[in-house]
Amino acid sequence: MQLSFPSVSPFLELVQQAERNSKNIILRDHSLGVAATAGQLLYNVSLLRNKLRTALLQNGMYDARNDNEDKFIFLLAPPGWEYVVSMLTIFSLGAAMSAQSIVIRPEEMKRLFKLSKALALLYAPAFSERVDAIRALCAESDSGVNPKLSFVEIQTAYPDGLGSHTYEAEPSTRSTTDQMGSLFFTSGTSGNQKGVVHSYQALLASARERIETWKLTENDVVLNQKPGNWMGGIFGIIPSLMSGACLETCAGVFNPRWFWDRVSQGGVSVFDIAPTGYDRLAQYFDEHIAGLPPPQRESYIQGMIATRVAGVSGSLLPPHTQKRWTDLRRGKPLLNLLGSTEATLICSMKWENPKYTDMAVPGVEVKLVDGEMRLKAPSMFLRYLSDDPMQTEKAFDSDGFFKTGDCAEKLGDSYKLYGRANIDVLHFWGFTLHTGEIEAALFSLPYIASATVLSLDDEEYQERAAALVQMKPSFQSKQPDLKTLRNDLTEGTGLFLFKQPTVVCWLREGEAIPLTVNGKISKKEARQRFFGDNWRSNERVEVLNLKDMEYWRIGGLC
Template identity: 35%
Template structure:
């Protein structure tokens, strides 16, 4: 209340003398209104297609763009999400994502509001230790129990790492308390980018239920979603088509995801040319993402401009290579990009960060014999039974620590690719190259 009044005084004194703050009470409940206090307006219903809110894209493939969302996004789209995840007034959602981005507002905030669910916000930077403690508290205190959680792969990765490094070394009775914290949720969601299979497997084992994955974008929300209780979702799938959405793939059962819906964005802010280019001649939004459909389930192959590598006449999904890299016990994070090459068109380049724990794979000895390091020879050897030869990385770089990410936890390949594998990569320290005729590394290890 005091902060509202302070805000009102400050704004009134600086820019808008007529500004009045809306007081936030400790509860939204109120006494029953008397008939004389109720006014029925004869004004026309507000246009559902009119602008309501602007959400800026995260800039994964370029500069952020302001997506102008319609009024129908605030209610109709939120109602569809709430219905899909069966949200009710009994749910308590733990909100740890930015509210000014699509997932934070379109998946976590508006749907909880229309369903009457409680929302607990966690402000400040993400802290995996605090998050585990809050989860554990919810399992032991019924008044603080949580039922819904939504995160991005980075959050789930950091929490798994903390569990492996710290919690797993505690006495069995203490570990059980944290496990109970992870199992209190009836629904744990994940979106914004692909959830690596090893990470998914870890949480499925710990939570005793799958993380509900989805696919979407700022401009059109989540159009593919896993359903609660669906035990037939194939491995690697992001679920089935959401209700009320028109989606087609450009080449039938595979191709670019093209979307129409009554509650998708209406335009890019002050960018009519960009808006026109983003749609095809039939009015479908061109997502730029390539997907595959098997029956009613969808699989994301990758971003057409970033995740499809053309090497030696083959089309290679960078996401497929990343999944196999992440299945290796010593790899914590992996990013695969295509690097221009005169002979092959593009080379498959892998940037990886390593697990902090003691490595479980035999690495090559360094030149002075003082330590063991991961070489591209080691990596290709460990991937050989998992990937076809033409998909194996021919460039490798080891990152120092966690990858740089956006505020929503996304890895920007368009930025990091050129940074770690520039045009003169063969002269850059740390880049290792595989040559089938004469295997070598370009950098001193």
């Protein structure tokens, strides 16, 4: 059978792999039990492509010749076999992929359909009931969703036993320069959720940068445990396909036990997860691995040490997390991978360099304006998709620099980030506080297992630094009060009094700091769930009475 594909990456590389080494496994989905070669992957892309194109044509929802219209095709599938087949299918039709959370509510999906004017929804069979609810909601007369929107179930042939194929490049009738590649939605942890549109060329440029930086080859294994609806998820996938490395996945939910077991088997070259993921891995290690016999425990540790790129992305890397993992990996630190949904990868660390110096991605320009980091990057997004038509224009300054919203300080030739201005920086009684610094001090106390610091509005003092804290199990019977916590911070960390929390809520057994599906701490949800609008009268919340404290005693000038 002859299969034809666009003469662009990653199809070019996949065809070359299929012709050069037909038995090489490039994808292992441990959840579905699928191990596929490049040829088997391309065959399934061809099958699904025919099915999707037929559905779109029947509904009059697709015209390949019209390059002026948005072509967004939504995807509901965990990262793995079905996701990769669907992603390539969408790209091969010249459309842009918009992968959604596998736990998305039908009401939210309807809203995104209306906003994007989606052509279709591709979905894994495991989510058929959820899609039925989405379909019913969209069918209502006042839904605002295009009634011709196609719902297409992902169907693939099990890879084993497929015959040989030949391949040809499709005649190019359009330029990929103008093709859109993806529509991802921001997490909403630092502001209103927005759709971020990237060009296909930007996706490829960012993938090539990762391949070059990490020196990915066919001998590597990339372990991907990130949700597919996150920009960081797709950038564990495309570089693997283009380089010939084997992509390994396991369902769409981060599983510390599975992750540790896979790493202990050896052979993993690259992975990156959020800081909270590393904290969960550390907790699992302490509870289930640390007490194993030395030879068995050592296999887990050596697997982590042997991983060439153990990256961190999604949010700022706290010092306590870096220290714990540098010690565990016996001197090999985690690699900080700074990026954003809008600009993709901005800065990484050279894993070959023993000092692991932060290095800006080539082509990235940085400037500071009133403490805010602003960027120009070769992989910058095309535009926002939101209800505000001026959203994109407002995101850039007059010189074309993107306003990141991140607070930073230039130290020599480097920049020190303090986090998002609207969630990680607060103003208290005339002082500027950085939540990351306070959280680092809290984690240094021996009895604290997890903590996050957020702001609470205060009419008299502007904003309060509120700590949501969880005790380690062995210390739970000795929970301190707020005054003792502040004394411990002073004596144990030297944190200035004005930087210390003035509000605290202690988590109870079975409670946890809320996370988004992307693994980021949701300070918005934490604030509402544990403090509420009337936090002063919340019986679980302890508040420091600042009327009894003189301003100069906490570091203020009189």
